[in-house]
Amino acid sequence: MNCEVCHLKELEVEHFEIREVLRCILHTVVFHRALGLVRPKDIDSELFEITYVQCGDAEVEKKIEEKIDQFIGWVEKHPNKKSQICLSFYELKNKQATWFSNRTERLYWEHWYINLNVVHLKAHSTKSHHSKVVVGPGESALEERSARHAALELSLLEVLFQIIRFVNEKKDHIPPVPTPEAVTFPHEITIPSSSDSSFGMDMFKRMLQSGHPTMLS
Template sequence: MERKVIAQTLTLERSFIQPVVKAVLHTIIFHRYFGNITPKNNCILSSVTYASVDDTDVLDTVDEKVEELMQTLSATGESQSQLSLYFTETKPRKAWFSKSEEVICWEEWTLNVQSKVSKTERELNQMQASAEDQAKRAIFLIIQKIDKNKDHIPLIANSQGNPFPYHIDVNPASGLWSSMIKRAILPSIS
């Protein structure tokens, strides 16, 4: 099975990063959560509506990871970071005298987030309009990609809960050795 990788870049004013990234993550999870769900309708930036899974674990995980992303971004200047969302399945690994499980990543969504800082109120208004536009385009792209790409999704083996766990990773998109090593080690979920 081949891992599907989808990447998006968002360039946003710092105050709009949190709601837009939450909307993008919730939209992806909503469309890839194959268990029984209660949908929840949300609105950000006064004109962008998106669906999310009304589950405290999902809400808490997304909130925690978006907060972690915000901590990697500079509060005073321009900076960038990266957030990855992995969907996996667990399969039994066959060995002679032992039983083990193999975690296979079948889909990865990568958000490259670039933070901008507005200097005037006019810039802030322009960046809000840009944030709304980027959020709408990102959500539309997610729905479009999810509709088109279904061949790589594994068969659902059980009907209890979400059959495909997800993992969200936040790592600074910089040239630091520590972040490069972290990115090399963690996505080894293959």
């Protein structure tokens, strides 16, 4: 099965920016993979001069908020680490049932990798990494943070446009609509494992590349 993968541009964020950044990205992707039964809802970001669209479905919003909460919890246990969230779309296929397997399996047809570098900026730092603004002796750390936040806003807009380009260019791999009642295609959001990081995500990536777990097949 043809599975498309989109690696979104890495964003450098502070802890307080994580929730709004992920809301913008996850809702934008899910909305563009929504089906007919949606009531689009424009949302003005709480932190950025950005308006994005939600599906207007309470269950979708709840699922996204729960995953963001889980990710923020992981970040607090693993400070100053780069991390990746994967939003995957799949279809369910019936599988010949045996005593040791389920009746259905997930066939993944699209993966979105959201890459975040969560940083903790010290108040006395004098140089912003992305904004290329050097703070002079008379300028405050607040001005530096403001410049860095403005740079993040521009980068986040780039990511949203990257999403729109991808969904407009990649259409042939989308499967038939699973059911008329569905709001979006079946999907899951995976965050780094709580045990840690690289091993869990590496195993997850290998599983995705194969389409389904190889054991018991």
